[in-house]
Amino acid sequence: MSASANTTLVVTTAAELADHLIRADDPSWEIAPDMEDLTEALRTLLGVDANQNTRVRLGGTLFDVVVTSSGPQARAAVAYMDEVQGGCGPVIEDTRDGLFYWLVPPGTSGRWMPHTHAVCLGAPHKITLPSLTSTAPPSATGPYWFRPSTSSRLVPAAPLWEALAQLRPEPTPHATFADRFGVAS
Structure with missing residues (x-):
């Protein structure tokens, strides 16, 4: 041996x-x-x-994310996307930071036009996906599926961009991301 x-x-x-x-x-x-x-x-x-929270790299063949506040205007944008998509694609709410993470098609970050109320991130950034069973706000602060991920459907970028431009969710995520991650708007 x-x-x-x-x-x-x-x-x-x-x-x-x-x-x-x-x-x-x-x-x-x-x-x-x-x-x-x-x-x-x-x-x-x-x-x-x-059923664990799972850290994944953005971009590639999975998805990019659009980040907005999770305030009333962003919730109105989810309702609008419900109408556009017949049920909004996957959205994660992080109750700690008051942010929505909209899962959009991969490559969106390369085509996303600058937006006053949203930031789009792709590779090399990562995101932690909540467990698929986390579909209600946690008792402590943290992420959960505001709109659960179903099959391979993602949030379409163009209608989302337009909805966010009209509804203007506040506060904008730009300063938070610039401070925390060194991401320019």
């Missing part, structure tokens, strides 16, 4: 166990550049499947 066979393996997630098993089979194993997105997607799905 080798010395490594006598050591205790400690893993805390299914993703760590999968990584260990792959590396144990071939210690020189590395993620191929074209498979990194797939690996991250699988780790994300494992977290979602376990």
Whole structure:
């Protein structure tokens, strides 16, 4: 028996166990550049499947996010998008910061025109998705699904931009994001 066979393996997630098993089979194993997105997607799905909050990278093939306040005007924008879409696409409310995160198609951040009441973020930023079972405001502050994610439907960017321009949700997220993340409006 080798010395490594006598050591205790400690893993805390299914993703760590999968990584260990792959590396144990071939210690020189590395993620191929074209498979990194797939690996991250699988780790994300494992977290979602376990009903955990899951951190994901924006952009790629998943989605970008448009960030607004979650005040009355933003809630009116959700009602408007309910009409446009026959039920608004996924929106996360973070009660700690008073923000909405609208999940929009990937690549939107590259096409998003500057907006006085919203910020659009894509790669390389990340977002923590609440557990799929978090569909009501938490007892403490934090994120939950204001409009749950269903299938592959996202919020369409053009109607959202127009709704936010008309409804003008306040306060704007620009100063918060500039201070916290170094994101320019």
